[in-house]
Amino acid sequence: MSGKxxxxxPCGVARALDLIGERWALLVVRELVFGPKRFTDLHHGLPTASQNVLSHRLRELLTAGIVRRTSPGSFEYELTERGRGLEPVLIHLARWGSGLPMPAKLVELSIDALMFALKTTFDPAADPELRVRVDLRFGSDRFHAEVADGCLYLARGDGLRPAAVITTEPPTLRSVIFGSRDPADARASGELVVEGDVVAADRFVGVFRPGHWIGKPAAAMPK
Structure with a gap:
């Protein structure tokens, strides 16, 4: 990548960092893990990155073969096969970083960051027999999730014949999954709406480990 x-x-770690070590690069990858996004949607998910910096980082990732346009001249981007190979790296990095203090100035998780948090905190032992398909809807943003054979599959878009459709806002889902808020309370307030099998929806939100201090200030972390 010329100019960098x-x-x-020659170490593999150093060679990897030559490509993805710049600020925002891995967060761009995180935002694309669940499917393609337009530039405006990427910027919405990374609001503290300037448009110029984001454009520059995308050009570098395109040159590196980590990201590609969905069609020639398009402003919609997706991960290449090489880029998708970074997902397990990001999952391990997120788990490692989950025990670190929160920044002093907290902002709400982007929708894709919240979905990534589900990937990193999924605990198949919490409900070993669970097999369920659930759609998650946050306004115009939609994801489908499937738990089967001890694995969690997540992707952008509507799923096929979900047992339940959960419609809410990211802060509400975060509070239910990671803040120990009772799902019934969120439903009663109208902040979380479940269409379909309510029991299946409750079992789904119960298979994630809440003990990763997501959204909690640094002062609340154990010493």
Missing amino acids: RSYDD
């Missing part, structure tokens, strides 16, 4: 500084180190 290099570690000039």
Whole structure:
């Protein structure tokens, strides 16, 4: 990637960081894990990144073969096969980072960051027999989730014959899954609406580990 500084180190870690070590690069990858996004949607998910910086980072990722346009001249981007290979790296990095103090100035998780939090905190042992399909709807943003054989599958868009459709806002879902808020309370307030099998929806939100301090200030973390 011409013009970029290099570690000039043959180690695989250094060579990887030559491509994805710049600020925002891995967060762009995170925002694309669940499917393609237009530039405006990427910027919405990364609001503290300037448009110029985001454009520059996308150009670097395109050159590196990590991201591609969905069609020639399009402003919609998706991960290449090489880019998708970074997902397990991001999952391990997120789990490692979950025990670190929160920044002093907290902002709400982007929708894709929240979905990624589901991937990193999924606990198949919490309900080993669970097999369920659930759609998650946040306004115009939709995801389908499937739990089967001890694995969680998540992707952008509507799913096929979900047992339940959960319609809510990201802060509400975060409070139910990671803040120990009773789903029944969120339903009673109208902040969380379930169409279909309510029991299946409750079992779904119960298969994630809430003990990762997501959204909690640093002062609340154990020493």
